[in-house]
Amino acid sequence: MGRRQRRRGSETASVPHAASTDYHDDEGNVLTLRDELSPGTVERLRGRESSAAASRDDIQVRRIELLFERLAVRWEIAGLPLEGQAELLGRYRMADPELRRWVGQTVTEHARDQLPELGL
Numbered sequence: 001m002g003r004r005q006r007r008r009g010s011e012t013a014s015v016p017h018a019a020s021t022d023y024h025d026d027e028g029n030v031l032t033l034r035d036e037l038s039p040g041t042v043e044r045l046r047g048r049e050s051s052a053a054a055s056r057d058d059i060q061v062r063r064i065e066l067l068f069e070r071l072a073v074r075w076e077i078a079g080l081p082l083e084g085q086a087e088l089l090g091r092y093r094m095a096d097p098e099l100r101r102w103v104g105q106t107v108t109e110h111a112r113d114q115l116p117e118l119g120l
Contacts, residue, residue, distance in 0.1 A: 019034070019035040020035055020073050029075070030075070032072070033114075034070075035114045036114070042117055045070065045118055064104040065089075067107045068088075068104075069085070071107060071111065072092075072107075075088055075091060
């Protein structure tokens, strides 16, 4: 291992993780959402525009997906932890309508409570 890699490893080990909140569903699954976003991310989420052809439902679905993508840190389903961004988003997209509804409500409520600057 090179000197640079050793230095990087020690620097990242001391960095504290961002604050997050766990949400449990009726089946015992746990969705972990981050409590803060960078100012740039907040600005991007607030300034999201949609095409003129998008329906109100399309806009709502895309907004929830964007919030999920930015806020989801971890999702444990049936004891299987998912942590990678691609894994999390892929699992969300494959979820049945009831689970997507729960995730959407959870993400929206979390954003309202933790991130009032989004104006939801």
